[in-house]
Amino acid sequence: MARTGEITALTSSVLLRLFSYIFFRWIPGDLFPQLLGTSFAIYCTSWIYVVLTTPPYDVVDEKVDVVVKPIEYGTGSDSTSNGVPAEEIDVEDTIITKSKPPHPLLTLLTGVPSTSMFASLTSFAVNVVLFLFMIDATYRAALFHTLEDFSFARLGYVSENSAKILVREPNITRLPIFLSYRYADVPVIKTSGAHFDSSWRHSSSVVDLSEETDFTAVMTIEGLRPDTRYQYALSNNYTSYFITAPPPGSVSRRGLIPDETVIRSDETNRGGTFTFLHSSCIKTRFPYNPLDHPLTIPGMRPLAKAFSKLNPAFFLFLGDFIYVDVPRRHGVDVSNYRREYRQVYASPEWPLGARVLQDPLYPDQTDYDLPWIHVYDDHEISNDWSANTTGVFPAALDPYTHYHISGNPPPSEYAERNGLFSRRTSLSPVHTQTYTTFIQGPSSFFLMDTRRYRSEPCSSSDETCDATMLGEAQRKSLLSWLAAPPSNPGVRWKILVSSVPFTRNWRVNAKDTWGGYLSERRQVLEAIWAAGSDGSGTGVIILSGDRHEHATTAFPPPPRLENDLGARVGEAAAVEFSTSPLSMFYLPWRTYREDPPKLSSTGDYYVGHERETCLKYHPEGNSKFGAIRIESPKGSGQSLLRYMLYVDGQEVWSHVLVAPERRRGAIGKWKEGAWE
Numbered sequence: 001m002a003r004t005g006e007i008t009a010l011t012s013s014v015l016l017r018l019f020s021y022i023f024f025r026w027i028p029g030d031l032f033p034q035l036l037g038t039s040f041a042i043y044c045t046s047w048i049y050v051v052l053t054t055p056p057y058d059v060v061d062e063k064v065d066v067v068v069k070p071i072e073y074g075t076g077s078d079s080t081s082n083g084v085p086a087e088e089i090d091v092e093d094t095i096i097t098k099s100k101p102p103h104p105l106l107t108l109l110t111g112v113p114s115t116s117m118f119a120s121l122t123s124f125a126v127n128v129v130l131f132l133f134m135i136d137a138t139y140r141a142a143l144f145h146t147l148e149d150f151s152f153a154r155l156g157y158v159s160e161n162s163a164k165i166l167v168r169e170p171n172i173t174r175l176p177i178f179l180s181y182r183y184a185d186v187p188v189i190k191t192s193g194a195h196f197d198s199s200w201r202h203s204s205s206v207v208d209l210s211e212e213t214d215f216t217a218v219m220t221i222e223g224l225r226p227d228t229r230y231q232y233a234l235s236n237n238y239t240s241y242f243i244t245a246p247p248p249g250s251v252s253r254r255g256l257i258p259d260e261t262v263i264r265s266d267e268t269n270r271g272g273t274f275t276f277l278h279s280s281c282i283k284t285r286f287p288y289n290p291l292d293h294p295l296t297i298p299g300m301r302p303l304a305k306a307f308s309k310l311n312p313a314f315f316l317f318l319g320d321f322i323y324v325d326v327p328r329r330h331g332v333d334v335s336n337y338r339r340e341y342r343q344v345y346a347s348p349e350w351p352l353g354a355r356v357l358q359d360p361l362y363p364d365q366t367d368y369d370l371p372w373i374h375v376y377d378d379h380e381i382s383n384d385w386s387a388n389t390t391g392v393f394p395a396a397l398d399p400y401t402h403y404h405i406s407g408n409p410p411p412s413e414y415a416e417r418n419g420l421f422s423r424r425t426s427l428s429p430v431h432t433q434t435y436t437t438f439i440q441g442p443s444s445f446f447l448m449d450t451r452r453y454r455s456e457p458c459s460s461s462d463e464t465c466d467a468t469m470l471g472e473a474q475r476k477s478l479l480s481w482l483a484a485p486p487s488n489p490g491v492r493w494k495i496l497v498s499s500v501p502f503t504r505n506w507r508v509n510a511k512d513t514w515g516g517y518l519s520e521r522r523q524v525l526e527a528i529w530a531a532g533s534d535g536s537g538t539g540v541i542i543l544s545g546d547r548h549e550h551a552t553t554a555f556p557p558p559p560r561l562e563n564d565l566g567a568r569v570g571e572a573a574a575v576e577f578s579t580s581p582l583s584m585f586y587l588p589w590r591t592y593r594e595d596p597p598k599l600s601s602t603g604d605y606y607v608g609h610e611r612e613t614c615l616k617y618h619p620e621g622n623s624k625f626g627a628i629r630i631e632s633p634k635g636s637g638q639s640l641l642r643y644m645l646y647v648d649g650q651e652v653w654s655h656v657l658v659a660p661e662r663r664r665g666a667i668g669k670w671k672e673g674a675w676e
Contacts, residue, residue: 005050006112012043013111013127020130024137024288026585028327033138040131047113047124056115057099065092133290141284141294142330147342153238154345154354155369156218156407158314159440160226160245163371166407167206168342169236170215178235179203179219185229200233214338214399218406227252229368240355241368245313246274248439249490251632252313272631274441275310277303279625280318280377280499280545281581283326284347287622293348299583299623300349302649307356307370310627310644313440315353315370318545318580319377319499321404324396326379332392337380338399345403353582374404375447376434377499377546384512386454393452401432408447409438435474437481442630442639443493446481449474450499457516469517475524482527485536492537492639492659493630496528498544502576503553503612508591513546525574525610529557533572537662539641543626545580549619550626550645551592552577552655553612558604575615575657577643579626586624592617615655621647637662 016039023032071086102116111127113120149170156164169177182200203222209215224230227246233239246252251274284295292298322340330336344350355367378385381396389397411433434449453471470478482494496502504515514521528540556573597611618624627644639659644651 005046005053008046009043009050009112010110012039012046013123015039016043016127016130017111020134023134023327026588028137028283028286028288028585030325030328033134033328036131036134040127043111043127047111051113051120054113062096063094065094066090067092133288136290137285137288138327141343142339145294145343145346146339147346150342150346151236152345153234154407155240155242155371157373157409157438158242158244158371159438160247161224162220162222163224163230163232163242163244164407165219165221165232165234166216166403167219167234167236167238168214168216169209171236172209174236175207175209176235177206177219179205179221179232181221181230181232183228184231184241213402216402216406226250227254242371243313243368245440249442249488251442251630272634273629274443274631275312275627275629276314276316277310277312277625277627278316278318278543278545279579279582281320281548281584282344283323283581283584284343286584295343295347297344297347297349297353297583299581300347300353302623302646303582303625304352304357305649306627306646310629311356312370312627315372316497316543317372317374317582318497318543319375320379320546320581321374321376323379324381325383332395334395334398337396341399341403373408373447375449375497375499376400376404376451378451378512381451384509385451386456388452388454397432405432405434409436411436435477439487439491442490442632443495444481444486444491445495445497446478447497448478448499454517457511458518459511466519467517468520469514470520475520478524479527482524482531482540486538492539493641494531494538494540496540496542498542500546501544501551501578502542503551503578505551505553505592505594505612505614506547507593508587522610525555528555528574529572532574532660535663537660539639539657539659540574541641541657542574542576544576544578547578547591548581548584548586549592549617550579550624550647551617552615552643554615556611556613558610577626579624579645581622582625583623586619586621590619592619616645616653618645618647618652623648
């Protein structure tokens, strides 16, 4: 039985340590707390049993001696019995033992107790500590950092003439909250006699905040100048700087020398460029370090290091801002979802990712806030969510509405036409549309919602399945946006934003990506190819996240369109840049694989077998983000888009795209949702 106890202790200890390594360094999945708890309970029981029942020595040999002695009686006694002499038999059993060797190193490695009590107790303590680390990682933040009294302010969407500021203030003694702002810049273009008033101006105020919106509100500053630095101040002691976007269709002119003919050669200015960042997936305190703050976000540190070189205009976050179900779901009500958002914003590292430490025009002044624009994915709701607005979706949408939608770009015309607004407070209507479009600088963006409207996905072999990820209304809005000519001639790029990868080349759980909606994806690809070759001079790229890896994939048009497009076939190709996580795990095995396309008898690709060419695959790195820099070389008439991949704070790869050439009088081949 002792041997059985040792085997049980060995197995449970090895599993406990293996699961701990995976949980703390690879995948903090919701299954591992259960596995760790079960392994630890079995280990403790078997360890105690082995210690109490296993002797500290081994039997080496055993000798049995039998000695026969005659029985001696006293005088006068009869020495015989029935004529047989009386005898005494003496049996001597000698057991030779040897103390068991302690094997302290083996004990420490396996966790099985031995005669070395120090090594046994130390090994037991190691497993106890691993179990306590799991408890700490799983429950500490939820139990001790609920943050009901947490107050903060962050910068939301900033256009060329307005800025949104999200504020949370549960302390009613600080109400009402007044927002003021002032001009904090010098003219980018010096005009003789121009006067810029730097005095403080009142913008708006919030009179009442309640638990209905988790004590949040969005305050808006309007009437601002493009590409200009401002300072804002809230009456509850929050203040910072921000820079407005350049005019639609323009790149930033910050960093130009006074004669406006030469751009500074250093890379730390915005002059002649427009830069923004993107990534997805944030999990606090991963990889796990017991010495870290429970709400730490390690990936923010390498992100902040790159700010001084890139000077981005905003950060485009593509979902999984919270992991409500990792490593364990602590509830399904609104309060649990709200707590997760507060914990991210209360992280000691959050200011690192929300502020650029230096404006090149003012190296001796304070930082400026970086606007964050959001889409959501499954872990803001539940893993691989595809149940529309049922179940936990209303509880999940509540804090996403107040913390992110309210600070995002305003709703598209579709929301206004169809009344997708719900008045949550007496202050202002809070819309609940989760997809929208906006223009900033030389780019037009479409932020897709890939969760709320999706149906059940199709199998990869079903070419007739009409499953939808977007829903009819969103799909029509997207196709119209792709087909429409740019509203401003300076807009040279259309950027399609998806929380999940557009490519089907990721093989793990591919049905959760666009790989489960291939028929609808074909419609979108057709529209992208049309937009890239219609002569408007507009290039199309796709940005996505979710996979905790990076891959750049090109989608050239099918053979049947190559004759129609001719030399423009390269212009029509779409390119997807999929990058994540910002602060989370990456898989230790490879999940992306490029397969050759399959042609039908008509020379077209089968549905789901479009040519998808891998340009770059980089899976490693706990912190990855992409930087998109758009510039227009003076006098060239071209627009260049440079994509830079950053891994753990270092640029590891870049790729340059050129916007299609404009052609006068060009007539596209796309009409009413189909190729002619």
